[in-house]
Amino acid sequence: MKLLLKQYLASLRERDELDVVLPDVLSAIGFTIISRPMRGTSQFGVDAVAIGPHFRTGKKALHLLSIKSGNLTRAQWDDGKQALRPSLAEIVDVYIETRIPPRYKDLPIVIALCFGGDIQEDVRAQVKGFTDRNSIEGKLEFAEWNGDEIAGFMLSGLLREKLFPKPMQGSFRKALAFVDEPDVCVAHFTALLSQILSAANDDHQSRIRSARQIYLAAWNVFVWARDAENLDAAYRAGALSLLWMWSLCREHVVGGKRAKELANVVENMISLFRLAAHAYFEQHVLPYADIEDGLGVSVRPSDSVDVNLRLFEALGRVAVHGLWLLQLRERLAASGDDGIPEVEEELRKTLDVITSTFSNNHVFCEPLRDDHAIEIMLVGIFLVQCGLSEYFADWIEEVIGSSTYSYRTNGHYPCILRDYADLAAHPKDVEGYREEVTAGSILYPTLAVWLAVLERDDAVVELGAFREKHMPHSTFQLWVPDETSEQHLYRNCAAHGTGIAELALDDPKKLLASVIKEITEAPEFFELSAVNLACGLSC
Missing domain, CATH: 1.20.58 (Methane Monooxygenase Hydroxylase; Chain G, domain 1)
Structure with missing residues (x-):
């Protein structure tokens, strides 16, 4: 176990990885974290500050952590602004003299050299020379916390618990x-x-x-x-x-x-x-993204079903990534942070990827599983918030056109099957098969509601006519949470929620009004903890 943890630590990068994990490890073994790594402000060599037992005496001491990734080499010791030696010099010359709060002034100080790997032998003498020259017994001392030591913290502390x-x-x-x-x-x-x-x-x-x-x-x-x-x-x-x-x-x-x-x-x-x-x-x-059928080829499929499943999965993940970026941009704007241009660039890149993959992979017009409605919903929420409503509406109409044509011609139409072997064998030319694998649908009503919202009324009516002529056996429905959803939603440990089944696809305005009415009369969505509590978190 210790070897696994050490290998893990050695692989962590400094920024946003090792400097995030290490304070949590120390906190779990009894240290009190005074400050964590910050961006945009000078920390004078100190990445984190913690109160904990002195490595020699066991008494309470102030620990100033300087964190680097991987092994400590000669270059990482004394080459460039990010090297360890200049950071340690800043701690000794500036931080200790000017930045320690008065209530901690009387505590002995331990400067911890933290890295996920080991000190290479050709630099150990330089490290020892620096620490020996700057140590004052009982007042200022240095500790080496390499990957083995930090893994030991995990084992002796976290695993003991x-x-x-x-x-x-x-x-x-x-x-x-x-x-x-x-x-x-x-x-x-x-x-x-x-x-x-x-x-x-x-x-x-x-x-x-x-x-x-x-x-x-x-x-x-x-x-x-x-x-x-x-x-x-x-x-x-x-x-x-x-x-x-x-x-x-x-x-x-x-x-x-x-x-x-x-x-x-x-x-x-x-x-x-x-x-x-x-x-x-x-x-x-x-x-x-910019290569014709590039995503499909990257899947290295053994069957065409692999391409369809993996690409819609990737599409949903890209949309979720974009939604997190929108949330981050909103928080940065509210706090006046200057990191907004970086987020805007990442948003632009995400939008470009979605539009490029749509252009280069026709499979996105041919969902195989009915519950690909989920990925389409995520993409819709993202694109509409980014001002691409018309683009999204055009794509939805293409999806409906391809899917309904496939159904009429017994092609690879959307179905409720989930098992891979069943999907690979889809469709079958067996009596009653089509009715069985399209007994219900959330895909078509999801597309219909989006089209109604985006005022593509003619497309909604056409979809309603297709259903009446070709799929009268299918229960078109939408899912909404109920009072049991909060308990089961996050772990998906039991069936929950309820369905809206009476959907008027022949009248877009009536369809939209009925959905709004159901949402208004079913407040469980807004009572979900992920909705009314998670927005208060700082990430």
Whole structure:
């Protein structure tokens, strides 16, 4: 286990990775975190500050952390502005003299040299010479926290608190071993999440420990998947972790000091998921967006169904990435932060990817699964907020045209099948088969509602006529949450919600009015904790 953790730490980058994980590790083993890494302000060599036991005496001491990634080489020691030696000199010459709050002035100081790997032997003498010259026994001393030491913190502290008890360690190891086989990895990771939540008790310490378990497990999968250059497992594990952690913490993230502690872990998990989503976008989508059928070829399919399923999956992920960016832009604007241009550039890139992939991959007009309505809904919410309503409406009309034509000609029309083998064999020329696999639909009514909202009334009426002539057997319906959704939504552990089935596709205005009425009379959506609480988090 220690070797796994050390390899994980050595793979972390400095910014937004090791400097995020390390304070959480220290907090979990009893340190009090005074400050965390910040962007945009000079910290004079200090990445984080913590109060904890002195490494020699065990008495309370002020720890000033200077954090670097990987191994400490000669270049990383004394070459450039980001080198460790200049940072340590700034701590000694400036930070200690001017930045330590008065209430901590009397504490002995430990400057911790933190890195995920090891000190290379050709630089150890220089490091020792610097620390010996600047040490004052009992007042100012230096500690080396390399990957082995930090992994030891995890084992002696977090694992002593049963962060990964033995029954969980099997699932954890298997998830890491199969990061290049995403389905297998996610199966073991889901088993680990189930074990973590099953072991959680209804008290703060148990909840915070379980949340940290989830967070650390997701970090490990992300780093190992990144090294394997297959971020599908990392994305899925991150999404599951965020949802399961929210299920665990949602009733306890508002209130006093304990609630803030729990909310911080949730915020860190949100940041990790966004990091995994951005990495997935950059590695698995962006390079292929401008190439004709590029995304489809990148899937390396064994069957055409692979292309359809994987591309709609990727489309939904890109849309979610864009929605997070919109939320981030809103928060930065509210706080007056100067990072908005970077977010705007990332939004532009995301929009370009969606429009390019639509142009270069005709499969996006031919959804195979009826529940691809979910990905289409996500894309719609994103594009409409970005001012591309007409573009989105044109795409919807193409989807309807291709899908209804495929149904009439017994082609690859949308169906309610979920199993891969069944989808690969779809369609079948068997009596009653079409009626069976289209017994219900959320796809067509979702498209109809969007067209009604975007005032494409003629297209709605045409879809209604198609349904009446060719699919009268199918129950067109929309899903809305009910009073049980809050309990089951995040872990998808039971059926929940209710359906709106009486939809007037022959009258767009009546259709829209009926949907609005249902939403107005069913307030459960606005009572979901993810809606009325998550917006208060700082990520």
